[in-house]
Amino acid sequence: MLKLICMKILIKLSGEALSKNGEKYSEEVLKSIADKIKKLQEKNYKIALVVGGGNLFRGAQLSGNLSIERPTADYIGMLATVQNALVLRDYFEDQGIQTRVSSSITMTQIAEPYIPKRAERHLAKNRVVIFAAGLGSPFFSTDSAAAQRALELEVNLLVMAKNGVDGVYDKDPKTNPNAKKYSELTCSQVLKEHLKIADASAISIARDHGLKIKVVSMEELDLIDDENTGTNIFPE
Numbered sequence: 461m462l463k464l465i466c467m468k469i470l471i472k473l474s475g476e477a478l479s480k481n482g483e484k485y486s487e488e489v490l491k492s493i494a495d496k497i498k499k500l501q502e503k504n505y506k507i508a509l510v511v512g513g514g515n516l517f518r519g520a521q522l523s524g525n526l527s528i529e530r531p532t533a534d535y536i537g538m539l540a541t542v543q544n545a546l547v548l549r550d551y552f553e554d555q556g557i558q559t560r561v562s563s564s565i566t567m568t569q570i571a572e573p574y575i576p577k578r579a580e581r582h583l584a585k586n587r588v589v590i591f592a593a594g595l596g597s598p599f600f601s602t603d604s605a606a607a608q609r610a611l612e613l614e615v616n617l618l619v620m621a622k623n624g625v626d627g628v629y630d631k632d633p634k635t636n637p638n639a640k641k642y643s644e645l646t647c648s649q650v651l652k653e654h655l656k657i658a659d660a661s662a663i664s665i666a667r668d669h670g671l672k673i674k675v676v677s678m679e680e681l682d683l684i685d686d687e688n689t690g691t692n693i694f695p696e
Contacts, residue, residue: 468506468583469684471619472606472658475514475544477678484515485547492678493548494555497588499682501557506583508613509590510606511548513540519598534598538565541602545592546570558587564596564605576612583613603662611669618666618673619684620658626677627691628657645693647673657693670695 473493480486500507517540519533545561552559560582563571571592572578582589594605603620610618624634630653631639647667651660657675666673676683676690683689 467504468508468613468615469500469617469619470508470510470606470610470613470615471621471681472603473509473511473621474602474623475512475516475540477621477623478511478544478547479515489678490548490551491555493681494552494557496682497552497557498555500684501586503685506586507588508579508583508609508615509545509548509588510602510609511541511544511590511592512602513537513544516540516543531598534600535565538593538596541594542567542571542592545590548590552588558585559590560587561590561592564591564593580613601659601662603658604665607658607662607665607671610671611665616672617684618671619681620673620675621678621681622657622675623678625675626680626689628655628675628693630655642691643688645691646696647693648696650693663693666693667695 478485478489480489497507517537519530519537522528522536523530523533542563549559549561561571562574562579564574566573574591579589591605591609594600594602595608606618628642628645629639630642633639647663650657650663665671672695673693674684674690675693680689
């Protein structure tokens with residue numbers, strides 16, 4: 461069973477998780493996320509976030525079109541994650557949550573450069589740290605960025621918060637009523653069975669470096685300490 465020794469976590473949010481009913485940002489969703497972050501802080505969790513940019517832009521939409529090369533498209537996608545991070549920061553601050561944005565791409569007027577020790581100090585002061593711009597390099601997803609940052613900060617748990625799915629299933633539960641939900645898995649099982657919960661590179665990083673992952677729904681984000689919630693993924 462999954463046991464947390466201390467309370468430092470990194471949460472991966474997709475960009476789509478910020479939107480609703482066709483809107484790029486939903487205040488209802490932002491309020492729900494902020495409320496859950498507050499509840500986790502009340503439980504003494506130190507929280508970092510990695511946010512995607514899919515509600516605004518996906519590199520695959522532009523790569524190969526208009527003579528735009530894949531690296532350029534990926535960099536544009538990284539800028540979308542910065543926009544989402546700034547939206548979350550200002551909303552969190554308005555809700556009384558001290559928040560800092562740390563960007564892998566240098567843009568000092570709007571975000572801090574990514575410095576691991578600085579991020580650790582923010583967490584120690586109970587500030588939420590939002591990591592933006594992925595890893596700052598093309599060909600890497602925000603899933604990989606989340607796994608990398610989690611290892612660098614030595615968090616106890618990487619939380620994958622999913623939209624409309626409460627864990628990992630053997631089939632798509634939205635289309636198959638007989639889909640089976642896993643309570644526990646190993647990273648090797650995820651890779652072997654090609655379970656679509658994160659990029660294979662992120663799962664491989666977690667397996668190779670002993671990082672624990674928990675997959676939960678957005679609605680149950682504040683219940684990560686309940687072992688019956690979501691799916692626990694162990695390195696081996």
